[in-house]
Amino acid sequence: MIFEAEMYCACAKTAELDGTDPVQLVGAGLWVGVLSRGVCRLQGCEVPGRSGDVLLGAGPLALVPESDCHLLAVRLTGYCADAYLLRLGAPRWADGASCPGAAELVAQLQTADSAAMAYALLCAIAKADETARPLPPLVSEAVTAIRQNYMALYGVEELSEQLGVTKSHLVRTFKQALGVPPGKYLTTVRIEAVKTLLLTDEHNLEMIAGLTGFSGANYLCRVFKREVGVSPAAWRAAAAPPPAVPKLPPRSEEMFV
Known part of the structure; x- marks a missing residue:
């Protein structure tokens, strides 16, 4: 197969929270969850999610219900999901009103494994991170400074x-x-x-x-293994596209014996 859509966006796993028991979402990729009932806290996040909110973030994510909750979540993998995570940064709850089609797509992905549907969900949440609850001015400035200068920031x-x-x-x-x-x-x-x-072979690890x-x-290898669970080499091998299919010659150039 010349083109595999799953390389760019695929649904790798689904999960459901129903009730009051804590749930942990693990695995590489982007978790997208829709909270349809209750109030749920994302461990480490000060503001809890409420009915209608959309969960966005890379695992592991620890969810602790504050009331009877229901949440459906899917884990998206592939080049496009990785690019979204790069822009997203820290896990968060976002306003579900910004992506009204997300709930239906998440529900459909619970029973159907479709790369096209997974990509449609990624498109549906494209601006969800921009409609998250406003950040304090200091935090907004810090986030901008980190995203723009992460390569040189000591x-x-x-x-x-x-x-x-002050640092504190x-x-x-x-x-x-x-x-x-x-x-x-x-x-x-x-x-x-x-x-x-x-994702390319243009640069070595150094x-x-x-x-x-x-x-x-x-140092990169140590931090990457700690944060991702595998070495950079293993992650690169797993994310590498399959070898190209050799191009067949035109029929006019075929030789017949």
């Missing part, structure tokens, strides 16, 4: 100096708004950038480390 202390606040104040405010400290958010953005560069803010290939 760390949280340098970031706090750039923003004119930045960490506290950032974690209250996004559920993770700025250092963790910076690492997440860097890892997703690494994944994007690993070059990728330099382009994404890591001090060297060895």
Whole structure:
């Protein structure tokens, strides 16, 4: 097969939360969940999700219901899902009104394994991260600074100096708004950038480390394995496209004996 749609977007797993028992969503890729009932807390995130909200983020995600809840979730994988995660950053709840078709698509993917449907869901949530609850000005500035300069940013202390606040104040405010400290958010953005560069064979690990803010290939490998669960080489091998199918010659060039 010359083109495999699953390379770009596919539904790798489905999950359901129904009741009050905590659930953990694990596995590489983008988790998309629709909360249709109740109030649910995303561990590490200050603001809980409410009925109608959309869950977005990379696993592992720990969900702790505050009331009787129902949530359907799917895990999307592939190049397009990775690109979305790179922009998304930290896991979050988003306003479901921004993607009214998401609930139906998530429900359909519970019973149908369709790459086209998975891609349609990704398109449906394309702007969901932009309609998430407004961030405090300091956190918004920090997120912008991290996304624009993750390759050269030394760390949280340098970031706090750039923003004119103390490191402790930045960490506290950032974690209250996004559920993770700025250092963790910076690492997440860097890892997703690494994944994007690993999708081609143009750069070796030492070059990728330099382009994404890591001090060297060895340190990159340690952090990548800790965050993703596999080495960069293993992730690259799993994400590599299948070998191209040799092109057949025109019939006029065939030789007959």
